[in-house]
Amino acid sequence: MKILLLEDEPKVISLIMRGLEGEGFEFAVAMDGYTAVKMAGLNYYDLIILDVMVPGLSGLEVCKSIREADPDTPILILSALSSTQDIVAGFDNLADDYMVKPFNLAELRARMQSLVRRSGRGAAQQNRATMADLSVNFDTMEVTRSNKVIALTVREFKLLEYLIRNKRKVLPRLDILENVWGADFDMGTNVVDVYINYLRKKIDKDFSPRLIHTVVGVGYVMRDQ
Numbered sequence: 001m002k003i004l005l006l007e008d009e010p011k012v013i014s015l016i017m018r019g020l021e022g023e024g025f026e027f028a029v030a031m032d033g034y035t036a037v038k039m040a041g042l043n044y045y046d047l048i049i050l051d052v053m054v055p056g057l058s059g060l061e062v063c064k065s066i067r068e069a070d071p072d073t074p075i076l077i078l079s080a081l082s083s084t085q086d087i088v089a090g091f092d093n094l095a096d097d098y099m100v101k102p103f104n105l106a107e108l109r110a111r112m113q114s115l116v117r118r119s120g121r122g123a124a125q126q127n128r129a130t131m132a133d134l135s136v137n138f139d140t141m142e143v144t145r146s147n148k149v150i151a152l153t154v155r156e157f158k159l160l161e162y163l164i165r166n167k168r169k170v171l172p173r174l175d176i177l178e179n180v181w182g183a184d185f186d187m188g189t190n191v192v193d194v195y196i197n198y199l200r201k202k203i204d205k206d207f208s209p210r211l212i213h214t215v216v217g218v219g220y221v222m223r224d225q
Contacts, residue, residue: 033057
């Protein structure tokens with residue numbers, strides 16, 4: 001599950017990411033409200049977690065802004081503000097749940113899973129992957145970047161699928177060749193490099209940031225940083 005976390009305390013960020021990232025959660029972090037709104041507008045998230053007292057726009061303002069553009073993504077407010085008035089304000093600004101700091105990781109995990117399950121986004125995301133503003137639908141083979149539809153051949157799509165399913169992992173050319181073309185393909189060919197160039201021209205050339213990176217002497221990695 002892909003999670004957007006708005007939090008400006010490094011210790012809290014570290015606690016959440018160390019405690020939950022190995023359990024199927026992938027976190028993108030914003031440390032101020034304006035950045036959170038921008039990230040929410042550019043990317044797909046299964047869940048958004050917002051602190052209230054952050055630089056720039058407050059978490060409540062971020063919640064309201066995101067909800068105006070996206071009525072479906074579940075939003076959890078995680079705040080040290082604990083009065084009834086504060087909690088009511090969270091729901092008034094259209095949050096789906098409100099949790100008070102300090103918090104228990106097990107309870108946070110349970111609430112996150114419950115929100116995603118109720119929204120139905122987790123199941124849909126199994127057949128969909130995103131990175132930065134790139135979106136790939138494995139069922140329909142639809143690929144978009146910055147909401148622009150990108151036409152790929154079947155082989156280009158299979159290559160992109162393998163890269164994005166293994167995003168941030170360095171993939172040797174031989175592994176790519178075996179998984180995209182099959183083990184019986186001529187291992188001496190440079191077809192991987194040729195198709196990587198095809199793919200780059202379609203999904204990287206006119207966009208930022210670049211997503212497909214060369215690891216000299218090894219192969220390729222797909223990452224957004």
